[in-house]
Amino acid sequence: MATVSMTVNGKAVTADIDSRTLLVQFIRENQLLTGTHVGCDTSQCGACVVHIDGKAVKSCTTLALQCQGANVVTIEGIAAADGTLHPMQEAFREHHGLQCGFCTPGMIMSAIDIVNRKGNDLDEHTIREELEGNICRCTGYHNIVRAVDAGAKAMAGSAKPMKHAAE
Amino acid sequence: MSATGIGASVRRKEDHRFITGSGRYTDDINRPGQAHAYFLRSPHAHATIKKIDASKALAMPGVLAVLTGDDLAADKIGGLICGWMIHNKDGSPMRAGGHPALAQGKVRYVGDHVAVIIADTLAQARDASEAVVVDYGVLPAVVDTATAMKSKTVVHDVAPNNSVYNWHLGNKDDTEKAFKAAKHVVKMNIVNNRLAPNPMEPRAAIGLYDKAEDHYTLYTTSQNPHVARLVLSAFIGIAPENKLRVVAPDVGGGFGSKIFIYAEETVCVWASKKVGRPVKWNSDRTEAFLSDAHGRDHVTEAQMAIDENGKITGLRVHTIANLGAYLSTFSSSVPTYLYAPLLSGQYNIPAIYAEVDAVYTTTAPVDAYRGAGRPEATFVVERLVEVAARQLGIDPAKFRQMNYITKFPHQTPVIMMYDAGNYNASMKKALEAADYKGFGKRRKEAEKRGKLRGIGFSSYIEACGIAPSAAVGSLGAGVGLWESAEVRVNPIGTVEILTGSHSHGQGHETTFAQLVCERLGVPLESVSIIHGDTDKVQMGMGTYGSRSGAVGMSAISKALDKVIAKGKKVAAYVLEASEKDIDFKDGKFSVKGTDKTLDFGACALQAYIAHKFNGQDLEPGLKEGAFYDPTNFTFPAGVHIAEVEVDPDTGVTRVVNWTAVDDFGVVINPMIVEGQVHGGIAQGIGQAMLEGVVYDKEGQLVTASYMDYCMPRADDLPSFTVGMTVTACPSNPLGIKGCGEAGAIAAPPALINAITDAVGHEDVAMPATPKVVWRAAQKALKKMAAE
Ligand code: FES
Ligand code: FES
Numbered sequence: 001m002a003t004v005s006m007t008v009n010g011k012a013v014t015a016d017i018d019s020r021t022l023l024v025q026f027i028r029e030n031q032l033l034t035g036t037h038v039g040c041d042t043s044q045c046g047a048c049v050v051h052i053d054g055k056a057v058k059s060c061t062t063l064a065l066q067c068q069g070a071n072v073v074t075i076e077g078i079a080a081a082d083g084t085l086h087p088m089q090e091a092f093r094e095h096h097g098l099q100c101g102f103c104t105p106g107m108i109m110s111a112i113d114i115v116n117r118k119g120n121d122l123d124e125h126t127i128r129e130e131l132e133g134n135i136c137r138c139t140g141y142h143n144i145v146r147a148v149d150a151g152a153k154a155m156a157g158s159a160k161p162m163k164h165a166a167e
Numbered sequence: 168m169s170a171t172g173i174g175a176s177v178r179r180k181e182d183h184r185f186i187t188g189s190g191r192y193t194d195d196i197n198r199p200g201q202a203h204a205y206f207l208r209s210p211h212a213h214a215t216i217k218k219i220d221a222s223k224a225l226a227m228p229g230v231l232a233v234l235t236g237d238d239l240a241a242d243k244i245g246g247l248i249c250g251w252m253i254h255n256k257d258g259s260p261m262r263a264g265g266h267p268a269l270a271q272g273k274v275r276y277v278g279d280h281v282a283v284i285i286a287d288t289l290a291q292a293r294d295a296s297e298a299v300v301v302d303y304g305v306l307p308a309v310v311d312t313a314t315a316m317k318s319k320t321v322v323h324d325v326a327p328n329n330s331v332y333n334w335h336l337g338n339k340d341d342t343e344k345a346f347k348a349a350k351h352v353v354k355m356n357i358v359n360n361r362l363a364p365n366p367m368e369p370r371a372a373i374g375l376y377d378k379a380e381d382h383y384t385l386y387t388t389s390q391n392p393h394v395a396r397l398v399l400s401a402f403i404g405i406a407p408e409n410k411l412r413v414v415a416p417d418v419g420g421g422f423g424s425k426i427f428i429y430a431e432e433t434v435c436v437w438a439s440k441k442v443g444r445p446v447k448w449n450s451d452r453t454e455a456f457l458s459d460a461h462g463r464d465h466v467t468e469a470q471m472a473i474d475e476n477g478k479i480t481g482l483r484v485h486t487i488a489n490l491g492a493y494l495s496t497f498s499s500s501v502p503t504y505l506y507a508p509l510l511s512g513q514y515n516i517p518a519i520y521a522e523v524d525a526v527y528t529t530t531a532p533v534d535a536y537r538g539a540g541r542p543e544a545t546f547v548v549e550r551l552v553e554v555a556a557r558q559l560g561i562d563p564a565k566f567r568q569m570n571y572i573t574k575f576p577h578q579t580p581v582i583m584m585y586d587a588g589n590y591n592a593s594m595k596k597a598l599e600a601a602d603y604k605g606f607g608k609r610r611k612e613a614e615k616r617g618k619l620r621g622i623g624f625s626s627y628i629e630a631c632g633i634a635p636s637a638a639v640g641s642l643g644a645g646v647g648l649w650e651s652a653e654v655r656v657n658p659i660g661t662v663e664i665l666t667g668s669h670s671h672g673q674g675h676e677t678t679f680a681q682l683v684c685e686r687l688g689v690p691l692e693s694v695s696i697i698h699g700d701t702d703k704v705q706m707g708m709g710t711y712g713s714r715s716g717a718v719g720m721s722a723i724s725k726a727l728d729k730v731i732a733k734g735k736k737v738a739a740y741v742l743e744a745s746e747k748d749i750d751f752k753d754g755k756f757s758v759k760g761t762d763k764t765l766d767f768g769a770c771a772l773q774a775y776i777a778h779k780f781n782g783q784d785l786e787p788g789l790k791e792g793a794f795y796d797p798t799n800f801t802f803p804a805g806v807h808i809a810e811v812e813v814d815p816d817t818g819v820t821r822v823v824n825w826t827a828v829d830d831f832g833v834v835i836n837p838m839i840v841e842g843q844v845h846g847g848i849a850q851g852i853g854q855a856m857l858e859g860v861v862y863d864k865e866g867q868l869v870t871a872s873y874m875d876y877c878m879p880r881a882d883d884l885p886s887f888t889v890g891m892t893v894t895a896c897p898s899n900p901l902g903i904k905g906c907g908e909a910g911a912i913a914a915p916p917a918l919i920n921a922i923t924d925a926v927g928h929e930d931v932a933m934p935a936t937p938k939v940v941w942r943a944a945q946k947a948l949k950k951m952a953a954e
Contacts, residue, residue, distance in 0.1 A: 018290070034195035035188015037419075039367045040452040044873035047367060075188035089186040093178055096838050099846060100672030101185025102368040102419030108186065124886065131881035135873070137367050137420050138672045140849030140910075141881040143842060 006067045008033070009077030017064055023057075024048045026064035027074055035075040035105045039135065046134030049106040049113075050074045056113030058133075075105035078112070087154035088112050088147075097147030099138035110134050111148045112155075120156035122149055172685035176838035180691065181676040190417045193371040193388050198445035201373065202231055204435055205292035206448070207282040207299055208457060209274035212308035212529040212866020213320070216272055216301060219282060224298040229291035231442045233299060234434070235282045236271035244268065244437055247428060248402045249494035250645040253332050253503050253525075261332040264323025264527070266493040268403075268430040268437075274303075275322055275492035276529050277868055278457025280430045285442050289449075308529045308866030312489040313466045315526040322492060322527035331490055331499070331525040336507040337581050342520035345481025349472035353555045359543045360933045361464035361489070361860040362853075363876060364536045366671075368419020369450035370429065370459065374436030376443070382410050385436040389415040389699075390425045390669050391709020394646065396701050398428045398496070405436055408701075415699040418671035422850070423535040424459045425671065426711050427496040431458075456871040461860055462536020464489040465502065465543050471551040472518075477561055479570050481518040482510055484547060488525045488533075495534035499525065504582075504642050505540030505630075505712075511579035512548035513590045513626045513804055514570040519580045529866045535711065537850055537911040541629045549625045549916035554929055563920070564598060567626050583630060585802050590626065592892045593828045597806040600890055601826035606810070619813040619944065620823075621925025624806065625917035631905030632717030632801035632898070649796035650714070651707045652722035654683075654730050656789040658775040660768025661693040667707010668719030669699050673843070673907065675715060678835045682720055682901075686727045687767055688754020705792065713803070713905030716835065721899045722795035729791035733774070737789070738765045740780040741773050799898040803905055805829035807848070807913040809921040815948070818941025820922055822852060825887045827913065832896040832904035840906045841889045847910020848887055853879040854911070855918040859934045877934070927951070 005014040008031055015030050027036050027050065038060055039047035048060040051073040078086040088111050091097070098104040114122070114130045127148045128141070136144060171177050184190050221233035247266040254260055265271070269280050281301060286292035307320045315329045322329055346352060373386040383406050389395050392413040400408045418425060435446045450458070465486050472481035488502030507521040556566035571590040578584050598604075606622050613620035633639070636647030653665040662683055668675060680694040697703055710719070731751050738756035739746040748759045756765040765773070770789075773779055777787035810824035827844055834840050857877040861869040870876040895902030915933060922940060923931050928947040932939055 020290070028195075033188070034192075035190070037192075037368070038194075038451075039369070040873050042452070042872045042874050044878075045367065045452075075186075079187060085186065092186050093182040096179070096842050098182060098185055099674070099842060100366070100368065100418065100420040101181070101190050102192065102366075104185050105188050128881040128884075135367065135878050135880060137365055137422070137850070137878070138846045139842060140845035140847075140879075140887065141884055142845040142887055145881065145886065 007071045021064045023062040023064045024059040046106040049109040088151035091147045091151030095147040097144045103136040115152045120152045171691045179677045192417045194449045201445040201447045203289040204448040205284045207296045209279040213306040215304040218302040220300040224295040227295045229287035230295045232285045236269040245403045251500040252643040253499045262326035268433040310862045329527040335522045337520040339520045341518035342481050345518040346472045350475040351473040353471045357467045359463045359465040362462045364422045364424035366420030369455045371449040372432035372435040373447045374439035375445035376440040384412045386414045387432045390421040393707045412702045421671045422537040460495045460532045460534035484521040486523045491530045491532040495532035498534040501540045508582040509544035515572045538908040542912045545627045546916045553920040587894045593806045597828040601808040619925040621921045623809045623917045623920025625913045627913040628804040630800040631713035633712040650718040650722040651794050652726045653792040654726040656771045660771045665697045665704045668715040669710040674839045713907040716903040717801045725793035726791045734770050737774045801896045801904040807917040809917040811921045813925045815944045818937035828890040830892045831906040833902035843906045844910045848914045850911045851914020855915040
């Protein structure tokens with residue numbers, strides 16, 4: 001057993017855990033935040049993506065103990081305190097970027113990270129390449145691409161439509 | 168059209184919980200005191216189990232029990248079943264081997280369930296599994312579909328030559344005659360590759376036993392919780408139905424693979440009584456690859472006969488279908504009644520004969536996966552048609568149009584009676600949307616860049632809205648395929664719809680509510696859709712085969728009719744008029760020729776307070792139920808056109824354009840329907856280019872993770888151009904045909920037709936990986952050089 005302390009969605013938490021506990025287990029089982037999902041066992045699907053100190057990380061491949069002192073944000077932590085959705089959440093709903101919803105938390109967390117790294121004016125090619133680490137079996141990605149584009153624009157407050165890969 | 172009624176792209180009601188991380192999937196549910204199950208799985212494809220020694224494991228920390236097939240037998244728990252009886256050509260029944268939830272004496276595929284270890288934590292259960300000693304007597308594996316019947320090794324003693332059945336459909340004599348008279352015959356050998364369905368949410372289950380009530384609850388990742396309860400009760404013998412509740416909460420995709428009743432959920436619910444604690448199991452991805460039912464896996468020889476006018480006169484098909492090591496719940500129906508009746512495609516083919524051999528192998532069970540039988544049929548028909556057009560030198564679009572069925576209803580030689588369609592309309596619209604005329608130019612332009620550009624068609628048809636109960640009963644189904652609905656109007660006019668359909672991505676909470684808005688004139692927020700819980704919803708049949716719109720919503724529609732009829736009776740009392748003078752429109756009851764009206768909500772209140780009528784003459788309350796049994800299958804159809812560019816030096820194929828024009832009949836929510844088409848196309852492109860389950864000769868699963876099984880990712884796919892044509896379905900009250908599987912059915916032949924067009928060689932097997940495509944391109948180049 002070991003003790004770990006970190007900030008999860010703005011709240012300071014401390015727990016005694018088995019040292020092999022993965023961050024995703026810590027989030028789901030210890031913090032009871034079940035919006036972060038597990039879709040694979042080889043770090044491929046991205047259903048488990050959270051932000052650690054502002055960067056997207058696959059929480060299935062991170063030990064909870066590695067996050068000592070870190071600032072962890074999950075899908076439950078991105079809307080405003082009054083419940084106003086993050087622009088990327090809103091974009092996924094508006095553009096039908098989800099069906100079963102299982103990949104969605106990871107997709108949204110990755111999408112926000114893409115915008116943080118690549119800016120608000122993304123083309124289709126960039127969005128598709130950057131989503132390489134997130135698998136969705138339902139949507140065929142068509143509407144996810146549109147949602148990420150719209151969310152990126154909304155995050156900047158602009159509204160120019162994305163350039164298509166074919167253009 | 169109202170902003171929330173039929174035909175409106177209403178944003179989904181269910182989305183808020185999913186985008187905020189508040190969805191409740193089975194693995195998100197935890198019960199106080201729960202223990203965890205870990206399944207010890209066979210490392211061998213085929214072996215006898217001589218002995219299982221669990222003594223060391225039982226002594227390990229936290230371990231509560233190690234249970235095996237002997238414990239199941241001692242408790243008289245029955246085996247898993249196959250619910251569709253197929254008869255051999257000679258009339259004898261199919262040969263179904265036993266399918267225990269935990270192996271009894273023998274394992275038959277890698278991943279087969281040897282024992283379950285139950286412990287306080289999952290880590291303890293997994294650690295203990297390594298201490299269970301199993302003495303195996305390893306036997307030879309049977310892996311290959313084409314040669315399974317010739318193997319000396321028999322998977323089930325009841326099935327000599329590994330033959331599950333030898334079945335046929337159609338008219339052999341007419342077909343032989345058509346081939347004798349044919350001017351031109353096209354022959355092909357076709358493999359439909361084996362796939363892993365891979366919903367992103369792995370399967371999961373929690374079983375719990377309540378001693379006080381002597382009652383079980385099972386939370387499970389199911390597309391049809393009522394059927395699960397029926398099977399667990401009536402066949403497996405866990406508990407009578409009134410003592411077993413099955414709940415399928417949010418389910419993260421299914422694509423068929425969550426229809427079936429599996430070993431793990433059976434064991435969890437049974438074991439919960441044995442260990443006296445809730446028992447939870449959650450599949451990891453490797454287990455999903457090993458033990459979720461796979462899809463497809465056909466080896467086919469097919470021939471098409473064509474006369475001097477370019478008309479198709481006959482089709483002859485022999486298919487060997489791999490059903491794996493055990494017969495999964497609906498497996499037997501997939502290569503038979505979901506396959507051969509679709510072999511007429513969109514074409515007027517007077518004579519068809521299909522023969523199917525289903526075989527056992529030492530691989531995971533194979534059952535329905537998105538499309539189930541229909542993608543396999545469409546692939547055969549659309550590859551033959553394309554190759555026929557090429558060999559005859561006729562434009563492939565034109566060759567199809569020459570052979571389209573144009574008069575409805577149309578009786579095919581293989582059971583189906585197509586009720587309505589306009590195949591030419593879809594083709595014309597697709598040709599325009601894809602700019603078919605401009606293809607030659609695009610091809611030349613690509614050539615300049617050193618790329619081979621190809622175009623491919625698929626004119627698919629599917630049979631959905633399964634299905635008329637008496638009809639499927641006569642074909643061997645063990646259940647009826649109707650659907651149920653209940654409409655509960657509350658005293659203040661809000662509405663609860665209880666449906667036997669189950670939503671696992673389809674958006675029923677929105678589309679079903681749209682129907683209610685349209686019919687009752689109540690706002691969308693006032694409608695709740697309740698599903699997936701046998702304690703709340705009366706018996707229902709669940710969601711698969713694109714049936715929830717055509718069958719599930721038809722049941723709701725029927726119940727809504729009854730609610731309106733009852734409302735009119737109440738309104739007649741309140742408005743002091745004769746019932747036959749009451750109209751109902753836009754949420755208001757009114758008296759013909761007067762300005763007297765009663766809002767729907769006010770009518771509901773009146774129905775419940777029952778002050779204005781005598782409760783003996785008219786029952787209080789406003790709640791109606793309905794069971795809807797379809798009168799026919801529905802026949803969605805359409806045209807997909809794929810355009811690709813191949814790099815002849817590397818074999819890398821890029822899908823550059825995709826055009827789909829589908830006829831789904833009446834569409835409730837175009838946004839959701841288009842989303843279903845996108846997802847289906849992605850899975851179809853996956854099958855054609857990327858995905859394939861591979862077992863080695865020893866029966867080891869080589870593709871057991873996302874490192875080895877290539878799932879379509881965002882950068883593998885293009886954006887899609889999706890259009891629609893509409894001929895209303897005459898066979899149900901809403902005119903709906905269904906849309907869930909179309910993309911997965913249409914896409915594979917369109918893509919392979921495009922790739923073979925690009926490289927100029929027909930020998931491109933699925934998945935058309937760069938290696939496969941490169942080889943075909945090289946063969947074509949060699950042939951050209953030789954000529
Ligand atoms: S669960 Fe983390 S990448 Fe799949
Ligand atoms: S919405 Fe189902 S996996 Fe993406």
